[in-house]
Amino acid sequence: MSEAAPETPLPPHHWEADVLLLDGGTAHIRPIRPDDAAGLEQFYARVSDRSKYYRFFAPRPKLSTREIAIFTRVDHTNRIAFVMELAGRIIAVGRFDVVAPGEAEVAFLVEDRHQGRGIAQILLEHLAQAGRERGVRRFTADVLPDNKRMIATFEAAGYQVMGGVEDGVMTLGFDIDPTTTAIGVMQDREHRSESAAIAQFLAARSVAVIGASRRQGSIGQALVRNLVTGDFTGRVYAVNPAGESVSGLAAYATVGEIPDEVDLAIVAVPADAVQDVVLDCAAKGVKGLVVISSGFAETGDEGRQRQRKLVGLARSYGLRLIGPNCLGVINTDPDVSINASLSPHMPARGRAGFFCQSGALGSAILDKVNARGLGLSTFVSAGNRADVSGNDLLQYWEEDDSTEVVLLYMESMGNPRKFSRIARRVSRKKPIVAVRSGRTTQGVPMGHQVRTAMTPPGAVDAMFRQAGVIQVDTLEEMFDVAQVLAHQPLPGGRRVAIVGNSDAIGLLARDASASSGLVVAKQFDLGARATAADFEAALREAIASDDIDAVVAVWLPPLNTSAAEPATALAAAAATSTKPIVSTFLGEKGVPPQLRVRDASGGAAGRGSVPSYPAVESAVRALAKVVEYAVWLRLPQHEAAEVLVDPVGGREVVEQVLTLAPRGRVLEYAEARDLLAAYGMELWPSLPADTVEDAIAAASDLGWDVVLKATADRFRQRPDLVHSWRHIRDAGEMRQAWALLRGRVEHPDEAAFVVQPTAPQGVPVSITAEEDPLFGPVISFGIAGPVSELLGDRSWRIPPLSIHDARAMTREIKGSPMLFGYRGSDIVDVDAVEDLLLRVARLKNDLPQVHNISLPLVLASPTGASVLSASIRVQPVTDARADWFARRLNPLPGDTLH
Structure with a gap:
């Protein structure tokens, strides 16, 4: 046999x-x-x-x-x-x-x-x-x-x-080995590929509406009508089984019968018929699909399976897909002028690109845009975000000359690590303003399938700040900020002048400035009898001052007076200003017609237009967000800090452990010491002591002047518990310390006593890094102890870290004064702490097999930072990181993220 x-x-x-x-x-x-x-x-x-x-x-x-x-x-x-x-x-x-x-x-x-x-x-x-x-x-x-x-x-x-x-x-x-050059080449190709994919949607020259209908009020008819009335410069084809003309266009029974090439297909057929449409489009050579149809993941398990098959089928035939369950796409470029959406109104031409995941909110968002006179360059509603995502749009907008401001309404994040990487780069060129729903609950709409993040909300907020993204809480606040970015120059600093004819509103503006981190350098209280000439003179004085970076203008005209003169004054001052101006003008919202500067295309308000807010607090808060972005821009480029490390040596330690323990385990002391040493970190010697004789022998080996302490879990990071004795210099002192500590702790046989050299007195801090299912490596920092843990006083970042990132981490926690001489204490060596942060971040970024690393007790002293303890767990990598060293699209709905 x-x-x-x-x-x-x-x-x-x-x-x-x-x-x-x-x-x-x-x-x-x-x-x-x-x-x-x-x-x-x-x-x-x-x-x-x-x-x-x-x-x-x-x-x-x-x-x-x-x-x-x-x-x-x-x-x-x-x-x-x-x-x-x-x-x-x-x-x-x-x-x-x-x-x-x-x-x-x-x-x-x-x-x-x-x-x-x-x-x-x-x-x-x-x-x-x-x-x-x-x-x-x-x-x-x-x-x-x-x-x-x-x-x-x-x-x-x-x-x-x-x-x-x-x-x-x-x-x-x-x-x-993935060198900086090799990674840069890969990311450049990724950028070009994803930008090209989006261009196939937004710069299409021929569009087929599949599911076009003559029935009044139908989705198919609305799509055809919006394309035609939106003055699309390309060709529109109607596709319906009956082959009847739709809105004056000849119709075809299938997309395959269309005699010319088709770049883009807009799909509005029942969900169970969409897969057949994909096959027809693939055979025709269509490059992209916008699936308006609902009935997919938003409906439950059956819909999720249908959505998974849809995306898999489209990708297998070389097609990208927007949707399903989406509103559509819009490009206001006069050379394209495509309204392939359910919105009956084409937005005015503007400088902002808008990505929205919600189809239901899409129309309302476009109405708000028009009402405020903001104007858009492009608009994409991704619906269930089954394929094309905000990351793809960021890649496109980065090089799009028509887009100067990026607006994101995000209901979920499929690949936040990639978002962080791309946003860090794009924010250097163009501001990104984002609303993230589910910010506190981390919930996502039913149609959006993403793995659950283990990272706390504070870490996600830190990731946005790290990437320079202007994060706001509401859509209203997004438009408030966008109006400043789209119409006004960036401020040079935090100093503002308040110019107005209302003392009461001027006081509100001062209070709002103080609470928003702005500094009121000068306040011009003109009084209710001020004329337009007075208003203009004060505005020009504020603009000309070297001590002022931005202006808040307030004008509430007295009764029975015309608004034309003050409007002319404000517009004239703004026209020559190199500093941003925001206003509360007549209590209007958006850009009032009197304060608009038209673009060459005659569309929405252009550069130099003065945005107005019904409440002065909204104006100040919007300006403050823009100031924070301008400050971020002036920081050094966020390149990963260079630290001298031995990644090969670190990898060898990890591989040796995984050879002996294929499923992974916590490293023993010697293994943790060697791994940290490969990345330039010294783990303080620590010798176990089960008996007093063990303790004496250990102290002798270490040369005395040692510490005896209990290290069981219940004692860690608990300075309120007496569990250590410092500066033990001989056997007699060790016997005394042993007897006293064993008498003071409960269950002394389970206390896990160790002997260590005495470290310099300092502030206890802790550093942790772990692998998150969505974010990849995440690093955090805080003062060690239960109070910091209970209050959540930790800073977070996504590796790789720049030197600025490390410096920000040590300074943004509420307990940071303890590092800088609080109440007369010594200032610690913060540079050494930040160096540790950079090295831990580099280790975690290099070695995904290190599932988590914790340095729960680091003593930061004026002479350095001593790592007294470490806990490191390694385990095999079963899923590649979401942002690995090989390009890949987001996984299909329901797949493991990779």
């Missing part, structure tokens, strides 16, 4: 992903399987002879059965291969074979018609990440010298490629 063939081991789940190509199309990447034999053979038959020759260095018209078996049966450890699929067909293969410890030979083959779409680069990224997880540190590749495309692939990856030519073959070699 023949032996059964050995089972092929299963690869990690996170090695499978949807990916985005350079042109904005999608594909699917996954480990190769034995049942890919037929698909691989068909793929190889479609590849040109030239590409085959470049791959194998010899004519090879077809693969033998033996070769196919070798290529499709891998062990996912020493032999790893990925295939890329589109529409169920293999379009590329990439693989590596380990040839020496830590070294593997890599090769690719891409179907000719798909070359130039960035496929080889994506395969290289995913193979390199899989290699790192399997202990591979270096790739080599044999390439023919005239295979310029493949050589360029390796060189463009950002790795340092070395090689030479022997026997007519060029051998290239490069380390695959």
Whole structure:
């Protein structure tokens, strides 16, 4: 009886992903399987002879059965291969074979018609990440010298490629550690790909409305009407089964019958018919889908499964998708002028790009925009956010010259770590204003499926601040802030002048300024009898002053007087001002017609228009938010701080532990000491003592002047409990300390006594870092002790950290005065504390196998920071981080996040 063939081991789940190509199309990447034999053979038959020759260095018209078996049966450890699929067909293969410890030979083959779409680069990224997880540190590749495309692939990856030519073959070699250059190259490609994908929606030249209808009041009819009346510059096609004309347009029974190319499909058919529409659109070559239809994840389990199938099907055929259950998309650019939404009104042309997840709120939001005279460049309602998300829009708006301000109404975050990374970069160019619903409860709408974050709300707020995002609580406040950003210059500082003809409102403005962190440098109380000329003179004096950074203007005209003259005065002063002006003018909201400066297009109010607020407190709060953003902009660039570390040594410690304990465990003292040492941190010696003789021996080994303390969990971070004795200098003092401490603590045999060298007296602080399911690594800092824990007095950040991030963490907690000489105490070495923060953040960012790290007791003294204790748990990585070193789209609804 023949032996059964050995089972092929299963690869990690996170090695499978949807990916985005350079042109904005999608594909699917996954480990190769034995049942890919037929698909691989068909793929190889479609590849040109030239590409085959470049791959194998010899004519090879077809693969033998033996070769196919070798290529499709891998062990996912020493032999790893990925295939890329589109529409169920293999379009590329990439693989590596380990040839020496830590070294593997890599090769690719891409179907000719798909070359130039960035496929080889994506395969290289995913193979390199899989290699790192399997202990591979270096790739080599044999390439023919005239295979310029493949050589360029390796060189463009950002790795340092070395090689030479022997026997007519060029051998290239490069380390695959994710260097700053390699990560930058990957993120640049990601940016271009995601921006290109969104451009397919917002710059479409032809649109098909699938589900168009002649029925009055129907969604399909509204979509056609809004496209036509919105003066869309491209072509509109109506698609309905009956083939009847809709709103004067000839209709087609299916999208496939349309004789011309179709860039974008707007889908408004029953939910159970949407999948058939996807197949029709894929066959037609449509590039993007906007699914208005409801009946998906927002309806329950059945809808969630339907949504999952919809997104998977769209991506498998190379399509991006907005929605489902969304309002649609709008671009006010006169060269496009597309209103592919259910909103009957096209917003005026403006400077703000708006991303909204809620379809139900979308129309109300657009009404508010119009009422305030704000104007938009583009608008996207993502509905259930099953595919396209706010991160995609940020990538597009970053380079969009028409968008100067980004507005986000967020009901959930699918990949906050990626959002943080992108927002940090975009905020340097353009302000981002965000409303985040569920901010306290962390709840999400039923249609939005994301993994639950373990991170507290304070950490999420800190992430927004770290990224320079202006976070507000309400939509009204978002528009208040947006009006300043869209129409006024940024302030140079916190000093404001209040100019007005109402003493009472002037006092309210002063109070609001003080509570918002602004400094009132001067107040012009003009009185109720002030004229427009008085108003203008005071405004110009305030603007001209070097001691003033912004102006709050208040004008409430007396009875039976015209508003024209003061409006002219305010507009004239604002027209020449390089400082922002906000106003409470006639109690109006938005930009009153009298204070508007028209754009060249004649649309919404342009730069120099003066925003007005019914309540002066709203004006001041909006200005204060803009001031905080301007201050953030003046901070040094948020590049990761450079600290001298040994990541290879740290990785070796972790890998050795996981070899002995595959499921992971808490590190023993020596292991924790070595891991911290690799990252430049010294863990204070700590010797266990079960008996007084053990304690004496330990103290002798340490050279005396030691501490005896209990370290059981109930004593940690409890300065109110007497559980330690300092400065023990000989055996007699140790016996005395042993007897006294054992008498003072309950259950002394369970107290876990240790002996340590006496550390300098200082302020106890704690540093923790952990892996969050959504955010990846999160680091926190606070004064050690139960009071800080109970009050939640901790600062939070998302690695990587800049030096400014570390400095902010030590200063923004309420207990920070204890570090800076509170009530005459010594000022501690805060630089040493911040250095520890940077090193812990670097360790956690480098090593996802470190599930959590806690330094619960660090004594910060005037001479340094002593790490007295550490608890570190390592465990295998089962899911890749949401923002790994290989590009991937957000997972399908219901999938594990990766």
